[in-house]
Amino acid sequence: MAKQRLVVIGAGMASGRVLEHLFEADPDAYDVTLFNAEPRGNYNRIMLSPVLSGEKTYEEIVTHDDDWYAQKNVTCRFGEQVVKIDRDMKVVEGENGHVPYDKLLIATGSAPFIIPVPGKDLPGVISYRDLDDTNAMIDACAKGGSAVVIGGGLLGLEAAAGLAMRGMSVTVLHLMGHLMDRQLDPAAGYLLRKDLEGRGITVKTQASTKAIIGDDKVEAVVLEDGETLPADLVVMAVGIRPETRLANDARIEVNRGIDVNAQMQTSDPDIFAVGECLEFDGMLFGLVAPLYDQAKVVASGLLDDPGVFVPKELSTKLKVTGCDLFSAGDFEDGEGREDIVFRDPARGVYRRLVIEDDTLIGAVMYGDTADSNWFFGLIRDKTDIADMRDTLIFGPAFQGGAASDPLSAVAALPRDAEICGCNGICKGQIEDAIAGGATDLGAIKATTKASASCGTCTGLVEQVLAVSLGDDFVIPAAASICACTDMTHDDVRRMIKSQKLTSMPAVWQECGWKTSCGCHVCRPALNFYLLADWPLDYKDDPQSRFINERKHANIQKDGTFSVVPRMWGGITTPNELRAIADAADKFMVPTVKVTGGQRIDLLGVKGEDLPAIWDDLNKAGMVSGHAYSKGLRTVKTCVGTDHCRFGTQDSTGLGIKLEKTLWGSWTPHKLKLAVSGCPRNCAEATCKDIGVICVDSGYQISIGGAAGMDVRETELLLQVASEDEAIAVIKAVTQLYRENAKYLDRIYKWMAKVGLDWISEQIEDLDNRTALVERFELSQSIYRKDPWAEHVAKAETYQPVADLTLEAAE
Amino acid sequence: MSTTWIDIAALDDVPQRGARLVKTAHGCVAVFRTGTDDIYALDNACPHKDGPLAEGIVHGASVTCPLHNWVISLVTGAVQGPDEGQVATYPARVEDGRILLDVAFLRTRAVA
Numbered sequence: 001m002a003k004q005r006l007v008v009i010g011a012g013m014a015s016g017r018v019l020e021h022l023f024e025a026d027p028d029a030y031d032v033t034l035f036n037a038e039p040r041g042n043y044n045r046i047m048l049s050p051v052l053s054g055e056k057t058y059e060e061i062v063t064h065d066d067d068w069y070a071q072k073n074v075t076c077r078f079g080e081q082v083v084k085i086d087r088d089m090k091v092v093e094g095e096n097g098h099v100p101y102d103k104l105l106i107a108t109g110s111a112p113f114i115i116p117v118p119g120k121d122l123p124g125v126i127s128y129r130d131l132d133d134t135n136a137m138i139d140a141c142a143k144g145g146s147a148v149v150i151g152g153g154l155l156g157l158e159a160a161a162g163l164a165m166r167g168m169s170v171t172v173l174h175l176m177g178h179l180m181d182r183q184l185d186p187a188a189g190y191l192l193r194k195d196l197e198g199r200g201i202t203v204k205t206q207a208s209t210k211a212i213i214g215d216d217k218v219e220a221v222v223l224e225d226g227e228t229l230p231a232d233l234v235v236m237a238v239g240i241r242p243e244t245r246l247a248n249d250a251r252i253e254v255n256r257g258i259d260v261n262a263q264m265q266t267s268d269p270d271i272f273a274v275g276e277c278l279e280f281d282g283m284l285f286g287l288v289a290p291l292y293d294q295a296k297v298v299a300s301g302l303l304d305d306p307g308v309f310v311p312k313e314l315s316t317k318l319k320v321t322g323c324d325l326f327s328a329g330d331f332e333d334g335e336g337r338e339d340i341v342f343r344d345p346a347r348g349v350y351r352r353l354v355i356e357d358d359t360l361i362g363a364v365m366y367g368d369t370a371d372s373n374w375f376f377g378l379i380r381d382k383t384d385i386a387d388m389r390d391t392l393i394f395g396p397a398f399q400g401g402a403a404s405d406p407l408s409a410v411a412a413l414p415r416d417a418e419i420c421g422c423n424g425i426c427k428g429q430i431e432d433a434i435a436g437g438a439t440d441l442g443a444i445k446a447t448t449k450a451s452a453s454c455g456t457c458t459g460l461v462e463q464v465l466a467v468s469l470g471d472d473f474v475i476p477a478a479a480s481i482c483a484c485t486d487m488t489h490d491d492v493r494r495m496i497k498s499q500k501l502t503s504m505p506a507v508w509q510e511c512g513w514k515t516s517c518g519c520h521v522c523r524p525a526l527n528f529y530l531l532a533d534w535p536l537d538y539k540d541d542p543q544s545r546f547i548n549e550r551k552h553a554n555i556q557k558d559g560t561f562s563v564v565p566r567m568w569g570g571i572t573t574p575n576e577l578r579a580i581a582d583a584a585d586k587f588m589v590p591t592v593k594v595t596g597g598q599r600i601d602l603l604g605v606k607g608e609d610l611p612a613i614w615d616d617l618n619k620a621g622m623v624s625g626h627a628y629s630k631g632l633r634t635v636k637t638c639v640g641t642d643h644c645r646f647g648t649q650d651s652t653g654l655g656i657k658l659e660k661t662l663w664g665s666w667t668p669h670k671l672k673l674a675v676s677g678c679p680r681n682c683a684e685a686t687c688k689d690i691g692v693i694c695v696d697s698g699y700q701i702s703i704g705g706a707a708g709m710d711v712r713e714t715e716l717l718l719q720v721a722s723e724d725e726a727i728a729v730i731k732a733v734t735q736l737y738r739e740n741a742k743y744l745d746r747i748y749k750w751m752a753k754v755g756l757d758w759i760s761e762q763i764e765d766l767d768n769r770t771a772l773v774e775r776f777e778l779s780q781s782i783y784r785k786d787p788w789a790e791h792v793a794k795a796e797t798y799q800p801v802a803d804l805t806l807e808a809a810e
Numbered sequence: 811m812s813t814t815w816i817d818i819a820a821l822d823d824v825p826q827r828g829a830r831l832v833k834t835a836h837g838c839v840a841v842f843r844t845g846t847d848d849i850y851a852l853d854n855a856c857p858h859k860d861g862p863l864a865e866g867i868v869h870g871a872s873v874t875c876p877l878h879n880w881v882i883s884l885v886t887g888a889v890q891g892p893d894e895g896q897v898a899t900y901p902a903r904v905e906d907g908r909i910l911l912d913v914a915f916l917r918t919r920a921v922a
Binding site: 177185186331332336337339515516517518519520523524542543544545546547550551555557559607797800801802803804805 | 816818819823824825826827828830831832833834835838841844845846847848859860861862865866867868869870871874876877879881885911913916
């Protein structure tokens with residue numbers, strides 16, 4: 001029987017494997033012609049990253065060389081584009097002539113997705129798919145400079161790591177909130193980011209590219225937020241799509257990829273497809289394992305022994321030396337699913353297993369992936385894990401092991417980690433003191449002064465004692481934040497400061513959180529701690545806020561909201577009152593009430609009306625009163641020297657100044673102020689968090705009052721002579737409270753823990769006061785703004801996302 | 811009954827660890843998106859005091875009611891922990907970045 005003719009379009013990993021199987025099973029069945037647009041044969045494309053980084057050469061990753069093709073009598077048409085497929089004539093038309101076929105295999109792979117921004121075609125902007133791209137990058141590295149990689153997925157990160165190893169200064173831009181968001185959860189994404197940053201790569205998440213600029217070659221990348229990053233090289237690695245143009249033109253059925261059946265046949269039974277260009281059962285394939293399975297099916301189909309392609313579970317590993325990550329299966333939350341999370345901050349290890357019906361269905365691992373194959377096997381084989389469930393997370397060698405150690409986070413701290421912020425005492429000094437015989441908290445305080453000032457680091461000092469002394473030291477029980485962690489609020493605050501933790505996943509990892517993403521108790525606290533300590537680095541997370549702060553209005557028992565515009569120092573105008581009255585009419589506000597903070601509350605506004613009523617109030621010059629916030633509420637005033645015959649100072653004016661400088665700031669709990677113009681105290685300043693009593697000689701500033709569940713009188717902090725000093729002292733004490741108090745502690749509770757003496761010392765020290773004011777102002781540069789105006793701009797998010805009232809009535 | 815999936819919105823219209831409402835003839839359904847991009851649809855009323863669950867904090871596959879901190883499983887609709895109760899759940903899924911709800915099922919709410 002005459003040999004049949006097989007034409008293969010594309011010399012990639014999948015078609016190479018098809019040919020191997022084919023020749024192995026029947027070397028004489030076909031005369032093969034192999035087209036490849038690249039001027040070379042098959043090579044191991046997934047090893048391009050080691051070529052880029054310089055760890056391998058091209059020669060080492062060639063899978064089929066000239067000898068092999070010659071030996072198998074393969075006619076090679078390399079460097080030649082296929083122009084079209086003529087199905088009627090059964091001919092493939094190449095640039096250099098026709099080739100007839102009996103069977104055709106399309107293996108055109110995929111094309112990089114290029115984001116449609118201005119400048120995408122500039123010289124110096126390249127994708128990352130083949131050896132030519134890789135060589136272009138290597139050439140660019142020879143000149144040095146800055147590279148911007150767009151896309152923080154598998155391919156983008158491998159490119160970034162390779163470029164960094166070749167000495168480029170690399171920035172990775174990623175649209176989503178964490179790297180490799182399709183393969184990793186935020187916790188593993190955080191560790192990956194930390195590792196990459198450790199090798200000098202800059203990572204920007206939630207970064208959207210607006211344009212690539214340059215005259216005759218690329219010069220910079222501009223982001224949506226206006227930031228401009230200089231770039232001598234831009235690598236576009238945002239994704240790939242199946243290369244289907246030839247199939248489309250030949251009118252073969254194509255969805256996202258070329259449509260094939262389980263035998264890898266296209267809608268034309270004489271034409272097969274293999275690899276990244278195809279779509280099977282709605283799925284696309286980008287990893288090599290299923291491609292090899294497909295290749296087997298194609299080879300047997302060509303020999304009239306059709307097999308069946310069954311997609312299997314997939315796993316991902318990143319080929320960046322030193323970044324050990326693994327993900328497999330389905331690790332989303334779901335019905336009947338249970339999470340097991342293990343973190344070892346000491347080794348930078350994170351493991352998360354997802355279990356359903358006593359089988360392992362997904363796994364994410366970072367830092368130590370030695371056991372990944374074992375876990376992958378359990379997923380693939382659907383092994384019943386009921387008997388080893390309790391110790392499963394520790395891997396195959398550790399069945400029967402102990403539970404994780406709550407002290408591991410502190411054990412992992414380096415010796416130079418600052419434990420006591422007040423006195424600048426590091427872990428190493430405490431360890432030395434312990435070695436020198438200080439074996440309890442009192443002795444540590446006496447020898448090092450650690451925890452001897454404000455005392456908020458006591459928990460951490462005790463943990464250092466426990467780590468150093470083992471069973472000889474028993475930690476007094478302290479309440480943890482919630483069931484997600486063993487750490488207390490104070491412990492976590494110290495960790496955030498001393499380890500410079502600037503994101504929530506960073507806290508979860510480094511403090512050994514036991515849940516994947518916290519809960520409604522810890523998330524609002526962490527959100528506050530992070531924005532208070534790192535105002536520039538941390539971005540406020542509305543989804544970690546209670547509804548009142550997320551929607552900037554107070555929720556009422558019937559699900560409606562109350563709206564309170566700010567009245568600076570309790571002063572208003574006829575125009576403002578008219579605008580409030582108009583808004584109350586327009587939005588049919590059922591209750592209008594005067595509050596204890598000298599302003600007006602509109603109660604019973606529907607959630608979807610909020611942006612509209614805010615817009616009306618904004619237009620009348622009013623802004624949010626933050627009546628809902630753990631932040632500055634009001635500065636209550638009396639009329640002072642303006643009108644009152646007893647007034648000693650301009651209490652109204654000072655109140656307005658204070659409110660205008662403090663508004664928008666977030667604090668551990670609500671913060672209410674008052675300024676009274678004389679000791680008769682008509683503004684009731686002595687039951688506020690911070691109160692000012694004006695006297696002839698100046699301003700008495702007292703703190704720690706309350707008139708709620710507890711009633712407290714303020715205690716005098718300081719008397720100052722001028723208004724400016726009063727404002728500085730109040731800003732400084734507010735900042736000290738923001739930096740040190742436990743979330744949901746009012747000032748009086750915080751003061752009871754750290755002592756008024758300690759607070760006074762901090763504020764009386766003028767250098768320290770100035771530094772506190774500077775840090776407060778830095779934070780206010782971000783937060784002193786009207787949230788209503790911002791939310792009016794996204795009013796649609798307050799509406800239902802869809803209206804099915806008509807649908808459902810049909 | 812056969813399912814009739816209809817396209818409600820883009821996945822990104824609902825924030826991660828957040829929710830949006832869908833209006834139906836028989837009250838609002840809350841559509842939740844978890845931190846891992848799973849989508850769930852539940853009645854927007856806590857069994858305790860009818861708190862609007864869509865305004866709650868979403869953590870893992872649970873939501874905490876904004877009124878009195880009851881925790882409800884998004885997966886089963888069951889109230890967690892010491893409290894007891896049940897919220898109705900509705901089929902929902904994500905396909906190609908779009909959120910789909912089963913309209914036929916929503917319609918049966920009127921009968922149920």
